[in-house]
Amino acid sequence: MSALLELEQIAVERGGSAVISDLSCSIHAGEITVVLGPNGAGKSSLLLAMAGLIPVTGRLELNGKILETYARAELSRQVAWQGSLPPTEFGLTVKQRLALAAADPAIDVEITATEMDVAALLSRPLGELSSGERQRVELAALMLRDTPVWLLDEPTAHLDLKHQIHCITMLKQQAEAGRAIVTVLHDIQQAMAIADFVILVDGKCAEGQGGTAYGEAADLLNSATLSELFDAPVVEQGDVLIADYGVTRE
Amino acid sequence: MKWLLFGLTLLAVCVFGLAVGQQWINPFDASGQDAVILWELRLPRLLTAFAVGGLLALAGAWFQVLLGNPLAEPYVLGVAGSASAGAVSGLMLMPDSAWVMSIGAFIGAWVGIVCVMFFSHLGANRMLLAGVVLAAFWSAVLALLLALLPEQGLFRAFSWMMGDLSHSDLPVSLLLLAWVVALVCGLLLSRSLDVLLLGERHAEALGIDVKRLRQRLLLLASAVTALAVTAAGTIGFVGLVIPHLMRLLFGSLHRAVLPASAIGGGVLLMLADSAARTVIAPAELPVGILTAIIGVPVFLFLLLRRPT
Structure with missing residues (x-):
């Protein structure tokens, strides 16, 4: 099966210095690729580059065609990006925000809003919502983007436990339905639950050492690799990996 | 329903604007001298106020x-400052010419726009910063010109700078056409x-195509501002608050x-101008003062009524 997104020796810069270098990977339909790494390592920049929102060096192809050659409108029909929460200054309501995401104006946003548990928020301005509610709205907006590729930057950030589980389940279902998903996550257990492939970004690219790694989740999600990646103790407990906080309940 | 009320308000303000002045004239029963005052003096001025107010509000929203x-x-990016500097420069060069302030303002506004266009590729925040700094520059130039302006020109300059619809040199038809074109483009x-x-980021x-959209928007908003400033001087508040x-x-x-x-800005400026030429008749107040005096309480009232 040919890849939807093909990255070959990709390098990405932020603020004049390299954050990602020499990354090669293939993103296929029906697969979830999780991007892991410490703060400031360049995970978000990598997603922006994959979405064509910042420049990239190396070869980045979408459906066999160089991504930079796509017109902005055509690219938006192929790739959806969910990143930072949008500004709230101008009083957009949840319903209006969702309608702006829908590629087809005839789509009934209320059905998606109900599916994503934001139906009760539809008439409220974004500025009146909590960060968690706004994140749920962004996920609902993403659901309205029927694109083959989804790029998500920390989709479970701000969410309570119920909605974190909902989000992870939804991503799994979407991948099973054939969507290619690349997502940045900070929670190792969430990554273990859904990752087919993993991109590790260690943030040491500018220092001329380390860089990125790409491989199957089964090969890279282990305590030794993650402990080194995060410079923090990660231990195996049964079948799962957890952070070792070094404290215990009395 | 809201639009119906809005339309009725527009009609009421039009009738009111025609009726009030140094003397009250019934617009539905005017003849002779009254008809001349009504249709040849008050109507063009009312329509000028409507178009300029609408253009300023559109530019503000953009x-x-x-x-x-x-x-x-x-005026945030300095276009009003450069237009004012242009108008006062014109006044210095040809103090007796009727059109010179409008021509100077138009040239000055476009000089300001060209300066701002150099920064259009920057992000919104840096462009805003560049605009604010440019505005400070044009203010300094304006202050310098005012310091050098002969005393007899000062009143005309200040009156123009605070907004003045009494000497608008641009044809009403041109302003109304600009209002329509600007609204359609918008x-x-x-x-x-x-x-x-x-x-x-989300828009992209x-x-x-955000870069192209920003360039178009900057050019459109600046051109509309230049036209409004040329027609009526600098009238604050409308462009900030009406949107x-x-x-x-x-x-x-x-x-x-x-x-x-486009309609609300026009209504506010028609009201303000009606008051400006009535309150201390036969003298006139600069209309920019009244836009704020009428608009601020209305805006604050609505702000307080709206749930946070």
């Missing part, structure tokens, strides 16, 4: 979205403007905000 900042207004861009409310991800007022009344989507602002 600048707010372009710069992603609700405090933006038509409506054609309205969906893109809505998406831009989500921020530049949703398929908008907010219309968002409170009609929501955030531009297919409603833009026509509402």
Whole structure:
């Protein structure tokens, strides 16, 4: 099966210095690729580059065609990006925000809003919502983007436990339905639950050492690799990996 | 229902604007001298006020979205300052010419626009910063010119700088045509403007060519501002507050905000100008003073009534 997104020796810069270098990977339909790494390592920049929102060096192809050659409108029909929460200054309501995401104006946003548990928020301005509610709205907006590729930057950030589980389940279902998903996550257990492939970004690219790694989740999600990646103790407990906080309940 | 009330308000203000002045004239029963005053003096001025107010409000709405900042207004990037400097320069060079301030203002406004266009490729925040610094520069130039201006020109200069519809040199038909063209252009861009409310990254991800949209918007908003300043001097407040007022009344989507602002700005300026030529008749107040005196309480009242 040919890849939807093909990255070959990709390098990405932020603020004049390299954050990602020499990354090669293939993103296929029906697969979830999780991007892991410490703060400031360049995970978000990598997603922006994959979405064509910042420049990239190396070869980045979408459906066999160089991504930079796509017109902005055509690219938006192929790739959806969910990143930072949008500004709230101008009083957009949840319903209006969702309608702006829908590629087809005839789509009934209320059905998606109900599916994503934001139906009760539809008439409220974004500025009146909590960060968690706004994140749920962004996920609902993403659901309205029927694109083959989804790029998500920390989709479970701000969410309570119920909605974190909902989000992870939804991503799994979407991948099973054939969507290619690349997502940045900070929670190792969430990554273990859904990752087919993993991109590790260690943030040491500018220092001329380390860089990125790409491989199957089964090969890279282990305590030794993650402990080194995060410079923090990660231990195996049964079948799962957890952070070792070094404290215990009395 | 809201639009119906809005339309009725427009009609009422039109009738009121025609009727009031140094003497009260019934617009539905005017003849002889009264008819001349009504249709040849008051109507053109009323329509000028409507068009200029509408253009300023449209420009304000565009600048707010372009710069992603609700405090933006038509003069934020220094176009009013450069226009004022141009107008006063004209007054210095040809103090007795009737048209010289308008011509100077138009040239000055476009000099200001060209300066701002150099920064159009920057992000919204840096462009705003560049504009604010340019505005400070033009203010300094204006202060220098005013210091050098002979005393007899000062009143004319200050009157123009505070907004003056009594000496508008531009034909009313041109201003009304500009109002229509600006509104149509705005409506054609309205969906893109809505998406831009989500921020530049989200807008790009949703398929908008943000760089091109920003350039178009900057040119459109600046050109409209230049025309309004040329017609009536610098009239503050309308461009800042009317778009907010219309968002409170009609929501955030531009297919409603833009026509509402184009009409609402016109209504406010017609009201303010009617008051400006009546309050201390036969003398006149600068209309810019009254736009704020009428508009601020209305805006604050609506702000307080709206739940946070």
